[in-house]
Amino acid sequence: MSARRPTLVFSLMAFGYAFLYVPIVSLIVYSFNESRLVTVWAGFSTKWYASLMHNDQLLGAAWVSLRIAVMNATLATILGTLAGTALVRFGRFRGRQALALMVGAPLVMPDVILGLASLLLFVAMEQLVGWPAGRGMTTITIAHVTFSMAYVAVIVQSRLVRLDPSLEEAALDLGARPWKVFFVITIPLIAPALAAGWLLAFTLSLDDLVIASFTSGPGASTLPMVVYSSVRLGVSPEINALASILVGLVTIGIVIAGVVMQRRAARAM
Amino acid sequence: MAGPRPELEAWQDPSAAPLVEIRNVTKTFGEHYAVDDVSLSIYPGEFFSLLGASGCGKTTLLRVLAGFEKPDKGSVLIGGHDVTGLPPYSRPVNMMFQSYALFPHLSVADNIAFGLRQDRVPRAEINDRVADMLRLVKLEGYGGRKPDQLSGGQRQRVALARALVKQPQLLLLDEPLGALDRKLREHTQFELVNLQQRLGITFIMVTHDQEEAMTMSTRMAVMNEGRIRQVGTPSEIYEHPNNRFVAGFIGAVNQFEGRVVDQQGDTLTVHSDDAGAELRVRAQHDVIPGTPLAVVVRPEKVRIFAEPPPPCDNGLTGTVEEIAYLGDVSIYHLRIAGGALVEAQLTNRARRGAAPLSWGDQAWVCWNADDAVALLE
Numbered sequence: 001m002s003a004r005r006p007t008l009v010f011s012l013m014a015f016g017y018a019f020l021y022v023p024i025v026s027l028i029v030y031s032f033n034e035s036r037l038v039t040v041w042a043g044f045s046t047k048w049y050a051s052l053m054h055n056d057q058l059l060g061a062a063w064v065s066l067r068i069a070v071m072n073a074t075l076a077t078i079l080g081t082l083a084g085t086a087l088v089r090f091g092r093f094r095g096r097q098a099l100a101l102m103v104g105a106p107l108v109m110p111d112v113i114l115g116l117a118s119l120l121l122f123v124a125m126e127q128l129v130g131w132p133a134g135r136g137m138t139t140i141t142i143a144h145v146t147f148s149m150a151y152v153a154v155i156v157q158s159r160l161v162r163l164d165p166s167l168e169e170a171a172l173d174l175g176a177r178p179w180k181v182f183f184v185i186t187i188p189l190i191a192p193a194l195a196a197g198w199l200l201a202f203t204l205s206l207d208d209l210v211i212a213s214f215t216s217g218p219g220a221s222t223l224p225m226v227v228y229s230s231v232r233l234g235v236s237p238e239i240n241a242l243a244s245i246l247v248g249l250v251t252i253g254i255v256i257a258g259v260v261m262q263r264r265a266a267r268a269m
Numbered sequence: 270m271a272g273p274r275p276e277l278e279a280w281q282d283p284s285a286a287p288l289v290e291i292r293n294v295t296k297t298f299g300e301h302y303a304v305d306d307v308s309l310s311i312y313p314g315e316f317f318s319l320l321g322a323s324g325c326g327k328t329t330l331l332r333v334l335a336g337f338e339k340p341d342k343g344s345v346l347i348g349g350h351d352v353t354g355l356p357p358y359s360r361p362v363n364m365m366f367q368s369y370a371l372f373p374h375l376s377v378a379d380n381i382a383f384g385l386r387q388d389r390v391p392r393a394e395i396n397d398r399v400a401d402m403l404r405l406v407k408l409e410g411y412g413g414r415k416p417d418q419l420s421g422g423q424r425q426r427v428a429l430a431r432a433l434v435k436q437p438q439l440l441l442l443d444e445p446l447g448a449l450d451r452k453l454r455e456h457t458q459f460e461l462v463n464l465q466q467r468l469g470i471t472f473i474m475v476t477h478d479q480e481e482a483m484t485m486s487t488r489m490a491v492m493n494e495g496r497i498r499q500v501g502t503p504s505e506i507y508e509h510p511n512n513r514f515v516a517g518f519i520g521a522v523n524q525f526e527g528r529v530v531d532q533q534g535d536t537l538t539v540h541s542d543d544a545g546a547e548l549r550v551r552a553q554h555d556v557i558p559g560t561p562l563a564v565v566v567r568p569e570k571v572r573i574f575a576e577p578p579p580p581c582d583n584g585l586t587g588t589v590e591e592i593a594y595l596g597d598v599s600i601y602h603l604r605i606a607g608g609a610l611v612e613a614q615l616t617n618r619a620r621r622g623a624a625p626l627s628w629g630d631q632a633w634v635c636w637n638a639d640d641a642v643a644l645l646e
Contacts, residue, residue, distance in 0.1 A: 169337055170370035172357040174435070175387035188374045 031240035038235045048237040061226040072144040073202035080152025088160040106147035115214030118143040135217030143215040144205040152197035159193035279312035288313045294343035303329040305495035316472045318482040321492035327475045335364045364441040369428035371416040378412035384435045402430040442474040491515045512646035516565045525564045529556050545607025549582045549638040563644045570640040571613040574633040582638040589630050
C-alpha cells in the first residue's frame with residue numbers, strides 16, 4: 001500500500017505537468033523545425049529565428065503590445081490601489097456599495113461587451129470633444145486599464161484586509177500625516193500585492209485579443225491581433241519562434257523573482 | 270518603590286490643574302453606546318487605569334483620547350487645550366498598541382526613530398535619542414534587528430520605546446501586557462511602574478485584568494456598558510465599592526440583598542432573607558427604614574470557626590459545602606439557613622490548617638460591621 005503510493009502520486013503529478021507543459025514544449029520544439037509546415041518535422045534549424053528578426057510586422061506588433069502592457073499595468077496598479085484602499089480603509093462612506101459593485105463589474109463582464117462599450121464611448125467622445133483623435137495605442141491602453149484595474153483592486157483589497165490597521169494608526173499617532181502614512185507604511189507593506197497586481201495586469205493586457213480588436217485603429221495592431229490574423233492564413237513558424245522567445249523571457253523573470261524572494265526570506269530568518 | 274508621597278494627592282487638591290479632562294464624552298456606533306456621557310479628570314504624573322470587561326467602552330475611550338475616534342458629544346482637553354477636533358498626528362499624546370503595531374519592514378532603531386523623523390529632528394539627535402531609548406528598555410545592540418527577530422517581551426519594550434521617544438505629556442497603553450505570559454507579565458508590571466515614576470509621564474492604561482490595574486495604578490476607573498461606575502484608588506475601590514457592579518467585578522464578594530429595619534447612629538440593621546438573619550453594617554449616609562440595599566463583605570474579612578464563636582456583629586451558621594485548598598489560603602463555602610452561600614477565606618499560617626473542618630461539618634462565620642459595606646445602587 002505505502003509502497004504503491006509514491007508511484008500513484010508520481011504518475012498523477014506527471015500527468016498534471018504534461019497537461020500544462022506539453023503544448024508549450026511542442027511549440028518550442030517546432031520553432032526549431034526546418035519545414036515551413038508547422039505540423040511536419042523536417043530536421044533541426046534556427047532559420048525561423050533569423051527570419052523573425054526581419055519580420056517587421058511581427059516585431060512591431062510585439063513592441064506595441066509590450067508598451068501597452070507596461071503602461072496598462074502601471075496605470076491599473078495606481079488606480080486599482082486607490083480603489084482597493086478606499087474600499088477597505090475609508091469606512092462606510094456614501095456610495096461605497098456602488099463603488100464596490102462597479103469596481104468588481106469588469107471581472108464578470110464579457111470582453112465583447114467591454115470592447116464594444118469602449119469603442120462606442122471613444123467614437124462618441126471623438127465627436128463631442130475631439131479626443132481621443134482616432135483609435136490606436138491610447139484607446140487600447142484606456143480600455144485595458146478599465147478592466148485590469150478591477151483585478152488589481154481585488155488583490156490589493158485582500159491584502160489590506162489582512163493588514164493590522166493599528167500599524168497605520170501607530171504611524172499617525174507618531175506624527176505622520178495620512179498621505180505620508182500611505183506611502184511610508186501602507187505601500188511597503190502591501191508591496192507584494194502591488195507587484196502581483198502589476199504582473200497580472202501586464203499579462204491580461206499582453207494576451208487580450210477581443211478588447212484590443214474593438215478599440216485599436218490603423219497602425220496599432222497588438223501581437224495577439226497579428227498572430228490571430230496570420231493564423232487564418234496559415235501559421236508561420238516565425239510565430240513559434242517569437243512565442244518561444246517570450247516563454248524564455250518569462251521563465252527568466254520568474255527564476256529571478258524566485259531567487260530574490262528566497263534570498264530575502266533567508267535574510268529575514 | 271515610590272518616594273515619599275505628598276500630603277495631598279493631586280486628585281484631592283482642589284487647586285491642582287488636571288492634565289486630561291474628559292467632559293461628557295459620548296461615542297456611539299450605530300445604535301450602540303460605546304462610551305456614554307463619561308467625564309473624568311486625570312492629573313499629571315498619574316498612572317491611571319481604565320478597567321472593565323471587553324466591550325465596556327474602555328478601548329473606545331482610549332481611542333478618543335488618541336484621536337482615532339471623534340466623540341459624538343462632549344470634549345477632550347489636554348493640558349487645558351481643547352483637542353477634540355485634532356487629528357492623532359497633532360496631539361501631544363502617544364499610544365502603545367495592544368498588538369504593538371511595530372512596523373515589520375523597519376528595523377528596531379528605525380521603528381523608534383519614526384516619530385522623531387516626522388518632526389524633522391536632526392539626524393545626530395535622532396541617533397542619540399534612539400540609543401537612549403534602547404538603553405532605557407534594555408535593548409542595546411538590538412537596533413539593527415527586525416521586529417520578527419525579537420521575542421514577545423522584547424517587542425513589547427520596542428513598542429514602549431517608540432511611544433516614549435517623543436517625550437509625550439501623556440502615554441496611552443492599550444492592554445500593554447496582554448500578550449505576555451504570566452511570569453513575564455508580573456515582572457513587567459513593576460518595570461513599567463518604575464519607568465513611569467522615573468520619567469514622570471502620565472500613563473493611562475486600558476486593561477481587563479483587575480489584578481494588573483490594582484498593582485499598577487494610582488487611580489482607576491471601573492467601566493461597564495460605556496459608563497464609569499466608580500473612580501478611585503485601588504484600595505478605595507476594593508474596600509469601599511459604591512455599587513453592586515463594582516463590588517462584584519473587583520475580587521470575590523459575599524452579597525446579601527435585604528431591607529433596612531433600623532438605624533442606630535451610623536450602624537444599620539438590615540434584614541436579609543438571603544442570609545436568614547439580621548445583619549449589621551456601617552452606613553455612609555442616613556437611610557430610611559425599608560430601603561432595599563445590599564450588604565457586601567469580602568471573603569478574607571469573614572472568619573470561620575468550628576465551634577460557636579464569641580458574640581460578634583454578624584454571626585451566621587451553616588454546613589461546609591466546598592473546601593478549596595490553594596496553598597497560601599483555603600476557601601470555604603458555607604450553606605447558611607437562608608439558603609445563601611457564604612465564602613470565607615482562611616490564610617494557612619500553620620502547616621496544618623487551624624480549622625479542623627471537613628465537608629458536611631457545621632461551622633460558624635462571623636464578621637465586623639466595619640468590614641461590610643452597604644450598597645444602595
